[in-house]
Amino acid sequence: MAGAVAQGDVFVRVAARRRRSSLTRSRIRSAWLFIAPSLIILALIAGWPLARTIWFSFTDANLNNLSDYEFIGFENYLANYDGEWLGLLTDPDWWQSVWNTVWFTLVSVSIETVLGIIVALILNATFPGRGLMRAIILIPWAIPTIVSAKMWNWMLHDQFGVINDMLLRAGLIAAPMTWTANADTALWAAVAVDVWKHTSFMALLILAALQMLPQDIYEAAKVDGVSPTRVFFRITLPLIKPALLVAVIFRSLDALRVFDLIYVLTSNSRDTASMSIYARQQLVDFQEVGLGSAASTLIFLIIALIVVITLAAGRVRLGEDPR
Amino acid sequence: MADVVLKNVQKSFGKAKVIHGVDLDIRDGEFVVFVGPSGCGKSTLLRLIAGLEDITAGDLFIGGERVNDLAPAKRGIAMVFQSYALYPHMNVYDNMAFGLELAKSSKAEIDAKVREAARLLQIEALLDCKPRQLSGGQRQRVAIGRAIVRDPKVFLFDEPLSNLDAALRVQTRIEIAKLHTDTRATMIYVTHDQVEAMTLADRIVVLNAGHIEQVGTPLELYHRPANLFVAGFIGSPQMNLIPCQVAGVGPSEVLVSLPGGGSLSVPVQPDGVQAGDSVTLGIRPDHLRISPEGALSGRVELVEELGENHLLYVDAGQGRRLTVREPGDARHEAGSTVSLDLAREFCHLFRGTGEALPPLKGHTSPASPSPDLTSSAA
Numbered sequence: 001m002a003g004a005v006a007q008g009d010v011f012v013r014v015a016a017r018r019r020r021s022s023l024t025r026s027r028i029r030s031a032w033l034f035i036a037p038s039l040i041i042l043a044l045i046a047g048w049p050l051a052r053t054i055w056f057s058f059t060d061a062n063l064n065n066l067s068d069y070e071f072i073g074f075e076n077y078l079a080n081y082d083g084e085w086l087g088l089l090t091d092p093d094w095w096q097s098v099w100n101t102v103w104f105t106l107v108s109v110s111i112e113t114v115l116g117i118i119v120a121l122i123l124n125a126t127f128p129g130r131g132l133m134r135a136i137i138l139i140p141w142a143i144p145t146i147v148s149a150k151m152w153n154w155m156l157h158d159q160f161g162v163i164n165d166m167l168l169r170a171g172l173i174a175a176p177m178t179w180t181a182n183a184d185t186a187l188w189a190a191v192a193v194d195v196w197k198h199t200s201f202m203a204l205l206i207l208a209a210l211q212m213l214p215q216d217i218y219e220a221a222k223v224d225g226v227s228p229t230r231v232f233f234r235i236t237l238p239l240i241k242p243a244l245l246v247a248v249i250f251r252s253l254d255a256l257r258v259f260d261l262i263y264v265l266t267s268n269s270r271d272t273a274s275m276s277i278y279a280r281q282q283l284v285d286f287q288e289v290g291l292g293s294a295a296s297t298l299i300f301l302i303i304a305l306i307v308v309i310t311l312a313a314g315r316v317r318l319g320e321d322p323r
Numbered sequence: 324m325a326d327v328v329l330k331n332v333q334k335s336f337g338k339a340k341v342i343h344g345v346d347l348d349i350r351d352g353e354f355v356v357f358v359g360p361s362g363c364g365k366s367t368l369l370r371l372i373a374g375l376e377d378i379t380a381g382d383l384f385i386g387g388e389r390v391n392d393l394a395p396a397k398r399g400i401a402m403v404f405q406s407y408a409l410y411p412h413m414n415v416y417d418n419m420a421f422g423l424e425l426a427k428s429s430k431a432e433i434d435a436k437v438r439e440a441a442r443l444l445q446i447e448a449l450l451d452c453k454p455r456q457l458s459g460g461q462r463q464r465v466a467i468g469r470a471i472v473r474d475p476k477v478f479l480f481d482e483p484l485s486n487l488d489a490a491l492r493v494q495t496r497i498e499i500a501k502l503h504t505d506t507r508a509t510m511i512y513v514t515h516d517q518v519e520a521m522t523l524a525d526r527i528v529v530l531n532a533g534h535i536e537q538v539g540t541p542l543e544l545y546h547r548p549a550n551l552f553v554a555g556f557i558g559s560p561q562m563n564l565i566p567c568q569v570a571g572v573g574p575s576e577v578l579v580s581l582p583g584g585g586s587l588s589v590p591v592q593p594d595g596v597q598a599g600d601s602v603t604l605g606i607r608p609d610h611l612r613i614s615p616e617g618a619l620s621g622r623v624e625l626v627e628e629l630g631e632n633h634l635l636y637v638d639a640g641q642g643r644r645l646t647v648r649e650p651g652d653a654r655h656e657a658g659s660t661v662s663l664d665l666a667r668e669f670c671h672l673f674r675g676t677g678e679a680l681p682p683l684k685g686h687t688s689p690a691s692p693s694p695d696l697t698s699s700a701a
């Protein structure tokens with residue numbers, strides 16, 4: 001008797017599941033229909049080139065004739081000919097470019113983050129002309145990188161540059177400096193231009209996060225007598241951390257791929273070359289599609305690794321509500 | 324513990340003046356409720372006392388000290404916000420302890436205070452939870468706990484129950500009343516809900532458009548509203564207000580002619596009104612009774628059954644609607660015509676300017692709040 005009841009119960013449940021699953025199935029079908037166009041476009045413009053680049057990195061393809069190549073395995077990365085190690089991973093120029101890029105990213109993104117927070121806090125305050133300030137601060141960001149790099153190139157010019165002129169007049173330097181040609185200062189010059197250009201972007205993302213914060217907790221902190229510094233470090237910073245991390249990741253992705261700024265600003269020197277510049281050099285100047293693709297693939301892996309480390313360090317799940 | 328004294332306190336935002344000179348004396352340990360319609364300035368007044376807004380003119384004293392220029396934290400107050408204002412990234416314990424960490428209290432001292440407050444509010448099991456894991460009622464308790472641990476001289480509540488559902492509102496209301504009994508701290512409480520005001524307050528301050536309309540105990544306001552505004556605001560359903568004319572004046576009564584022909588002698592001091600003056604007669608829905616030969620009559624528009632009593636909305640002509648509350652189930656249907664009798668000893672008279680005529684001497688409050696409805700309805 002009890003068994004029969006249980007069996008009937010099972011039938012009801014199975015029927016319910018079947019009814020539900022037909023509805024669910026139709027929902028899943030329409031969901032796929034909606035996302036199919038973007039998936040196809042992504043596959044065409046991102047998936048296909050990426051796959052092709054990774055494939056080329058295992059070949060000896062040359063720009064002269066892209067249809068004639070052979071699969072050579074990992075030889076572009078690392079190969080041993082007669083006891084001598086060759087390939088990308090043994091090239092000191094490659095490692096120099098990796099170090100340049102990572103250094104550039106760390107320094108510029110750190111400065112941009114700190115400055116961006118300060119600018120965002122200022123813009124978040126109420127003062128007359130705030131709207132105008134928000135628009136003005138975006139101007140460096142709106143200028144194309146090539147244009148701003150050229151502009152700064154002239155400003156940093158050793159003979160005609162306004163910066164040397166100002167520093168000379170102020171007596172801070174004795175003779176004009178070759179900012180962009182000197183390996184010691186060239187990357188700093190690149191950092192300065194990058195900070196000038198991208199701080200506003202950082203500030204804008206942080207400002208958006210600041211404006212989402214509830215105002216009442218600041219009043220509660222006021223009643224509690226919490227000092228402004230403490231409010232910033234104990235309340236504001238933890239609450240904007242997810243947004244801040246997203247901003248840092250955005251900027252890091254950009255900075256790790258840096259090409260035009262350094263390419264235009266500095267002399268074409270291996271001391272200042274970034275990973276992208278190295279890859280382009282192999283691909284275009286030396287026509288080594290296989291080696292260039294290997295470099296590009298490594299760039300992809302390095303960037304992916306850094307993002308994963310950043311996310312893990314910040315213990316942030318994208319899209320998580322901090323409240 | 325401290326008293327709170329406001330002397331001609333004013334507040335302007337730019338050119339807009341929102342508080343027009345408020346004088347108020349809140350005694351030590353008193354529970355005072357600010358009540359009024361939206362935009363009357365009650366929350367602003369509380370924020371002025373808290374120090375979250377600057378006082379434009381006038382003086383504010385807490386515990387005898389002028390605190391106009393003191394930061395909120397130095398005023399010895401604690402505030403509970405309508406939106407709870409909990410720090411979303413801190414757990415319940417840290418939310419309560421955060422404000423104490425600055426006061427250079429020792430860790431053990433803070434711990435003892437937090438745990439004591441948690442015990443008082445029965446949120447000990449929630450100390451490790453984040454605010455987002457709590458229900459609205461639990462969050463509000465944490466907010467109250469955060470106020471308690473500060474051990475303030477004055478508690479300020481800004482509509483603390485508005486975001487809670489009805490059942491929780493009643494429960495939390497009782498807890499706040501209990502907190503007041505336990506701590507004997509001065510409490511100032513802002514609400515737009517007159518039930519909260521009536522049940523919690525030692526004294527109610529009725530505010531309207533930035534000034535005080537009346538200050539008094541809940542029953543004073545209910546039985547002796549000083550003016551038309553308070554009469555209309557306190558009491559639910561609203562007091563019936565009937566415009567009429569003075570027909571004659573006696574030493575201890577005013578005779579008014581009612582719309583529809585009848586007349587009524589109201590036992591109040593005439594205090595200068597003369598025959599022919601326009602006045603407003605006020606009578607609560609409980610004090611209108613259906614009787615065969617009432618002074619007013621009308622058609623029942625709508626019946627609302629509430630179980631223990633019922634409301635009749637009566638169209639008394641010229642678009643005037645009267646509300647009648649009778650005990651038990653309704654005996655009249657919408658559409659029927661009824662005749663209404665007024666309990667004259669419960670009538671209020673208001674001059675054309677809105678002030679109430681003073682009650683007779685020795686008659687400040689009716690002996691029983693409501694006439695015996697059952698016998699008179701027969």
